[in-house]
Amino acid sequence: MQVQLWCIGKTSEKYLQQGIDIYTKRLSHYCKFKMEIIKDVKPQKDPEALKLLEAEQIMKNLVPTDYLMLLDEKGKEYSSEDFAAALGQMQLRSIKRVVFVVAGAYGAHESLIKRADQKLSLSQMTFSHQMIRLFFTEQLYRAYTILRNEKYHNS
Amino acid sequence: MQVQLWCIGKTSEKYLQQGIDIYTKRLSHYCKFKMEIIKDVKPQKDPEALKLLEAEQIMKNLVPTDYLMLLDEKGKEYSSEDFAAALGQMQLRSIKRVVFVVAGAYGAHESLIKRADQKLSLSQMTFSHQMIRLFFTEQLYRAYTILRNEKYHNS
Numbered sequence: 001m002q003v004q005l006w007c008i009g010k011t012s013e014k015y016l017q018q019g020i021d022i023y024t025k026r027l028s029h030y031c032k033f034k035m036e037i038i039k040d041v042k043p044q045k046d047p048e049a050l051k052l053l054e055a056e057q058i059m060k061n062l063v064p065t066d067y068l069m070l071l072d073e074k075g076k077e078y079s080s081e082d083f084a085a086a087l088g089q090m091q092l093r094s095i096k097r098v099v100f101v102v103a104g105a106y107g108a109h110e111s112l113i114k115r116a117d118q119k120l121s122l123s124q125m126t127f128s129h130q131m132i133r134l135f136f137t138e139q140l141y142r143a144y145t146i147l148r149n150e151k152y153h154n155s
Numbered sequence: 156m157q158v159q160l161w162c163i164g165k166t167s168e169k170y171l172q173q174g175i176d177i178y179t180k181r182l183s184h185y186c187k188f189k190m191e192i193i194k195d196v197k198p199q200k201d202p203e204a205l206k207l208l209e210a211e212q213i214m215k216n217l218v219p220t221d222y223l224m225l226l227d228e229k230g231k232e233y234s235s236e237d238f239a240a241a242l243g244q245m246q247l248r249s250i251k252r253v254v255f256v257v258a259g260a261y262g263a264h265e266s267l268i269k270r271a272d273q274k275l276s277l278s279q280m281t282f283s284h285q286m287i288r289l290f291f292t293e294q295l296y297r298a299y300t301i302l303r304n305e306k307y308h309n310s
Contacts, residue, residue: 015177018170080281123278125294126235128307135290139280152283 001090002032002097003140006061007133008054008104009040016134023137030144035133036061047106055109058101067098068116071132072108075119083139084146086118100140102132156245157187157252158295161216162288163209163259164195171289178292185299190288191216202261210264213256222253223271226287227263230274238294239301241273255295257287 027033041053182188196208
């Protein structure tokens with residue numbers, strides 16, 4: 001199963017990219033993981049217009065068989081074990097590619113929310129859409145160690 | 156109000172320390188914030204024995220007037236706005252020092268849980284006790300920007 005994390009705009013902070021790189025490398029032993037940067041759209045005065053453009057940018061890269069997991073504050077909260085179980089279910093259902101999408105700073109457009117197969121919230125707290133990238137890759141790695149029943153080294 | 160984050164053992168990853176340093180610097184404009192490293196205790200075969208030693212190490216550094224917020228998976232989840240409000244309340248109550256404690260890899264000992272004035276969970280997911288340090292400093296910074304009604308730049 002291919003697992004991808006799609007984000008809007010480059011990772012601005014070096015330290016975040018370093019952390020993401022560490023977990024991406026670790027994940028390579030478990031799945032075909034890739035983080036994809038969706039190019040920034042032209043800044044818009046109206047946040048709704050911006051969200052729509054971002055959603056269009058994301059949707060044109062999706063194929064109908066993609067399983068879309070939207071990282072959204074209003075989504076369902078999982079424990080790490082439940083998240084691992086959900087990932088295990090996807091593998092069993094022979095999903096070819098699961099795409100996790102972190103929307104831009106203003107959140108996801110309605111059209112993207114509608115297309116999503118699941119909405120996942122990492123926390124009731126709001127984290128910057130940049131930092132979510134690091135949190136998510138750590139959780140994805142943790143999920144695979146749970147599925148494989150491996151000891152996770154708290155490093 | 157002094158705000159401190161106490162953690163067991165050095166921050167092992169450079170990228171995490173860099174992120175923590177960025178938010179510590181930003182926080183200096185809002186409060187007297189300091190992250191304190193509680194020295195590792197001698198490794199113990201029994202996790203309970205380890206947790207007790209860690210708790211003792213933490214408690215001997217606390218004074219009775221300290222308000223202890225324990226970062227614990229079983230704690231209460233707050234939204235960023237609720238967390239900011241809780242922090243605002245502490246300022247109003249003239250609390251001298253609030254100490255946030257991240258326990259070690261095995262969690263907090265019962266005695267520390269009993270001493271805690273509040274238990275705070277950042278997420279239903281389990282994050283490494285190292286990464287929690289970064290998440291927390293970001294949330295603390297976010298809380299102060301909320302209290303001051305400032306725009307938080309999603310950087």
